Structures are given as structure tokens and as C-alpha cells.
Amino acid sequence: MKSYIQDNLIFVALLVVITVLFLPLTFYVYEQLKEIGWDTEKFAALSSIATSFASIGTFILLLFTFLTYKETKRQREAQEEPAVTIGIVPDSKTPNLFNLYLRNSGGSPAYDLTVKFDPDLPYGDIKLNELPILKRMPLLDKGEEVSFLYDSVIEYLATNNPTKSIANVTYYTLPKNSRLARKKTRSFEIDLNLRMKQMHIVKKDMTDLVKEIQELKQAFFISKIEEKKN
Numbered sequence: 338m339k340s341y342i343q344d345n346l347i348f349v350a351l352l353v354v355i356t357v358l359f360l361p362l363t364f365y366v367y368e369q370l371k372e373i374g375w376d377t378e379k380f381a382a383l384s385s386i387a388t389s390f391a392s393i394g395t396f397i398l399l400l401f402t403f404l405t406y407k408e409t410k411r412q413r414e415a416q417e418e419p420a421v422t423i424g425i426v427p428d429s430k431t432p433n434l435f436n437l438y439l440r441n442s443g444g445s446p447a448y449d450l451t452v453k454f455d456p457d458l459p460y461g462d463i464k465l466n467e468l469p470i471l472k473r474m475p476l477l478d479k480g481e482e483v484s485f486l487y488d489s490v491i492e493y494l495a496t497n498n499p500t501k502s503i504a505n506v507t508y509y510t511l512p513k514n515s516r517l518a519r520k521k522t523r524s525f526e527i528d529l530n531l532r533m534k535q536m537h538i539v540k541k542d543m544t545d546l547v548k549e550i551q552e553l554k555q556a557f558f559i560s561k562i563e564e565k566k567n
Contacts, residue, residue: 419447421477423504423525425487427532435487435529437465439506441477447508448518450474454502454527460487477508493529500529 420443428434441447452471457464465471470483477483494500504525511518 417444418510419443419445419477419479419508419521421447421450421506421508421521421523423452423506423527425527425529427490428486433490435490435493436484437487438482438484439474439477440482441479444479445510446479447477447521448475448511449513450477450506450508452507453505455505456499456502458502458527459498494533502527 419441422440422442423438425435425437428436439450439452451473452466454465457466459465460468474483504527506523506525508521509515509518510521
């Protein structure tokens with residue numbers, strides 16, 4: 338849409354410029370022909386047509402300028418608005434565990450966020466729709482992500498619980514009670530079978546190395562204490 342408007346805007350601008358530049362030449366020729374006694378009425382008619390084209394071109398130029406402004410404003414507002422996504426995916430380090438995440442990848446905070454699953458999914462001894470964090474989250478800041486353990490992949494898929502659901506996310510661009518707050522609603526398909534049969538490589542970083550060293554130290558101290566007892 339924006340490219341189309343820009344292409345036509347350039348064309349109309351060139352038309353207006355050519356027409357405006359042509360007008361002084363038209364009046365100059367008109368005066369010269371008037372001096373030699375040429376039928377100026379016909380030329381005046383041609384001049385009127387040229388002026389009409391210039392007026393129409395100016396109107397079209399203003400129209401496309403307005404449309405370009407509206408499109409630019411809409412795109413800028415879309416970039417500045419919050420954009421919340423939700424998903425249930427295997428953990429990157431422990432693929433046999435499902436994590437539920439909420440992420441705001443937009444350009445501003447999301448306020449008064451709520452999530453409704455349809456059908457609702459079990460979460461321990463309750464349902465996801467009963468979780469306080471999903472019933473109402475006051476603020477999800479720009480670039481912020483909230484992630485927590487959902488369930489074991491193997492244990493969950495061994496049950497008859499639903500594996501597909503629609504997550505309806507509702508949030509506001511400002512606090513809900515603000516006069517300028519705008520409501521946003523997005524829906525996401527949740528499919529727990531989507532990433533099945535994928536192979537994973539578990540990567541370890543320095544944090545994992547530090548944890549392993551601490552565990553070895555604890556095991557060493559425990560063994561020393563047991564030796565002293567014996």
C-alpha cells in the first residue's frame with residue numbers, strides 16, 4: 338500500500354510541476370499571438386484547459402499526500418504499540434519439559450493482560466485459566482518475557498488431556514481505566530504435538546559448569562563427613 342501511494346505521488350507531483358512550469362510559457366505565447374492578431378479566444382480556451390489540469394493535479398497531490406500521511410501514521414503507531422505473544426514449547430535446555438511463555442515484542446508496555454484458553458488446559462490440580470498471572474497481569478513491559486514450567490512432555494502426552502487449544506490474549510496500550518487506553522486482542526493456536534519427534538542437542542554453558550563443580554564439592558564434603566563417622 339505504501340509503495341503504491343509513493344509511486345503515484347511521484348507521478349502526480351511531476352504532472353503538477355510540469356503543468357505549473359507550462360503556465361508562464363502559455364501566457365507568454367498568448368501575449369505574443371495577441372500582438373499579431375491571432376484568434377486569442379481559441380488560445381484562451383486552451384489556456385483554461387491547462388489551468389484546469391493544474392487544479393486537478395494539485396487536488397490529487399493533496400489527496401495522495403493525505404493518504405501517505407495516514408499510512409505513515411498507522412505504521413508508526415503499529416511499531417509503538419505492545420505486541421504480546423504466548424506459547425507452550427519444549428524447554429531449550431531440557432526438551433522433555435514444556436514451558437509456557439508470555440512475551441511482549443512490541444514497542445511499548447502492555448497493561449491489564451489476561452489470557453483465556455479454549456478449551457482450557459490442566460495445570461497441576463487446577464486449570465490454566467485459573468492461574469492468577471493469566472487472570473490478570475498488571476504490566477508486561479516492552480521486551481519482557483515471563484516463562485514458567487508447564488508440564489512434563491512425556492507425562493502430559495500420556496494422558497487424554499487436550500493437546501490443542503486457542504489462547505486468546507487481551508491487553509491494553511495504557512492502564513485499563515485510562516481514557517486513551519486502547520484494547521487489543523490476539524489469538525494463538527497452541528499445538529503440543531507440533532514439535533514432537535524433533536531431535537535436540539543439550540548445550541551446556543558456564544553456569545552449568547559452575548553448578549556441576551558445586552555438586553562435586555558437596556559430594557566430596559559429604560564423603561569426608563561419612564569417612565569421619567566411620
